[in-house]
Amino acid sequence: MDRTEKRAFVDSMAEVFAQTSFVLVAQNKGLTVAAVDDLRRKMKAAGATYKVAKNRLASRALDGTRFQGISPLLKGPTALAWSADPVAVAKTAVEFAKGNDKFVILGGALGTQNLNADGVKALAELPSLDTLRASLLGLIQTPATRIAGVVQAPAGQLARVLKAYADKEAA
Structure with a gap:
């Protein structure tokens, strides 16, 4: 050189x-x-x-x-x-x-x-930077998934109760 x-x-x-x-x-x-x-x-x-x-x-x-x-x-x-x-x-x-x-x-x-x-x-x-980003994204998404599950639970329970009454009436 x-x-x-x-x-x-x-x-x-x-x-x-x-x-x-x-x-x-x-x-x-x-x-x-x-x-x-x-x-x-x-x-x-x-x-x-x-x-x-x-x-x-x-x-x-x-x-x-x-x-x-x-x-x-x-x-x-x-x-x-x-x-x-x-x-x-x-x-x-x-x-x-x-x-x-x-x-x-x-x-x-x-x-x-x-x-x-x-x-x-x-x-x-x-862990690599990409792994850390994925973990952080998972942590952010988890509460949203839980909130959606909690909000949907009462509606699902109500539907099951109504179905049970309908089945009881039909029998």
Whole structure:
């Protein structure tokens, strides 16, 4: 890379760090090309981005951002992953790490909070944003369903009483 390419890379990464809420740092030492491609596909399916970056350039891009605390993790062959949904990145990385011992999660940052590998694993155990939205929607809809059931119950009981009287009269 020449200087202009390096400068453009640092600027693009700084822009990414300004827009995202979570950055994961992982060590990818010894991963095959097929494994990296598989991980990229899984990350893309989860709505995340996975990028192998030069540590020095990534550190420069981190300077002045809220993720500056993860700079010490950038040693050796590292990769960065990020997404709008922090749980999606963490889940995908933790699942991939379970099946591939050469992929090691070093840590990450959620906003200004730095996370170690255990913190990332704990984040991966949380429900995803879509799951939380569905649960919230279910909670909102439940009272409406109960109200409709309560309102309909007296009318149903009245109809059953009238039917019972009609059956009694017919007999």
